[in-house]
Amino acid sequence: xxxxxxxxxxxxxxxxxxxxxxxxxxxxxxxxxxxxxxxxxxxxxxxxxxxxxxxxxxxxxxxxxxxxxxxxxxxxxxxxxxxxxxxxxxxx
Amino acid sequence: xxxxxxxxxxxxxxxxxxxxxxxxxxxxxxxxxxxxxxxxxxxxxxxxxxxxxxxxxxxxxxxxxxxxxxxxxxxxxxxxxxxxxxxxxxxxxxxxxxxxxxxxxxxxxxxxxxxxxxxxxxxxxxxxxxxxxxxxxxxxx
Ligand SMILES: [Zn+2]
Numbered sequence: 001x002x003x004x005x006x007x008x009x010x011x012x013x014x015x016x017x018x019x020x021x022x023x024x025x026x027x028x029x030x031x032x033x034x035x036x037x038x039x040x041x042x043x044x045x046x047x048x049x050x051x052x053x054x055x056x057x058x059x060x061x062x063x064x065x066x067x068x069x070x071x072x073x074x075x076x077x078x079x080x081x082x083x084x085x086x087x088x089x090x091x092x
Numbered sequence: 093x094x095x096x097x098x099x100x101x102x103x104x105x106x107x108x109x110x111x112x113x114x115x116x117x118x119x120x121x122x123x124x125x126x127x128x129x130x131x132x133x134x135x136x137x138x139x140x141x142x143x144x145x146x147x148x149x150x151x152x153x154x155x156x157x158x159x160x161x162x163x164x165x166x167x168x169x170x171x172x173x174x175x176x177x178x179x180x181x182x183x184x185x186x187x188x189x190x191x192x193x194x195x196x197x198x199x200x201x202x203x204x205x206x207x208x209x210x211x212x213x214x215x216x217x218x219x220x221x222x223x224x225x226x227x228x229x230x231x232x233x
Contacts, residue, residue: 005160005164007160007170007195008124008163008169008170008171008195009195009196010195018164043218044194044195044218053218055191055192055193055220057153059153059154059157062154062157064153064154082157082160084153084154084156084157084160085153085156085193085195085196086151086153086191086193087150087151087156087173087191087192087193087196088141088148088149088150088151088187088191089148089149089175089185089187089188089189089191089192089198090115090141090147090148090149090185090187090188091115091147091177091178091180091185091187092147092148092180092185092187
């Protein structure tokens with residue numbers, strides 16, 4: 001089981017839980033298990049084409065999965081997945 | 093609506109004024125009760141934009157992850173993000189919108205000639221095409 005930390009604003013789509021324990025051998029499997037359990041969460045994280053939304057980053061423990069094996073990154077029991085948005089901006 | 097307490101507000105304004113004429117950024121932590129978000133702690137985060145920072149900011153996701161961990165460790169929630177607009181009004185620009193996230197409140201502080209002028213809070217939509225203004229209160233002193 002890996003633990004997925006749910007950001008505060010998304011807990012309303014996850015039975016108000018702040019974290020969820022899920023099975024899965026890869027990041028993709030864990031994320032699929034997450035959105036299978038909480039279907040309304042899916043729209044928040046994925047586009048209609050099934051890609052992670054552009055501002056959504058997934059961290060395995062302290063590492064951005066983009067710099068590991070992305071979706072295919074292996075997940076071990078006791079690992080923690082975090083969902084972290086990319087945020088930037090500017091006055092102009 | 094979002095209410096910011098004195099301790100958090102003082103840090104946000106001080107960080108924005110100190111960073112002038114560049115844009116600053118940071119995270120807001122606190123609690124949510126129904127429709128009321130109460131910010132009780134603000135965390136200054138380094139602007140990681142790699143160009144001219146006078147009109148741009150960027151948050152490293154790792155820094156945001158750290159702010160979220162701090163919130164969880166203290167029984168608080170990550171509620172929002174703040175940044176400043178040096179010598180500009182506190183609007184939500186096209187750049188702000190296109191690089192936003194629909195999950196958080198975005199507080200913009202207008203800093204004019206190095207001093208706080210006014211602030212607004214925004215709630216961007218999931219498609220990054222529009223942002224609603226949110227009622228914002230802070231201690232007026
Ligand atoms: Zn801005």
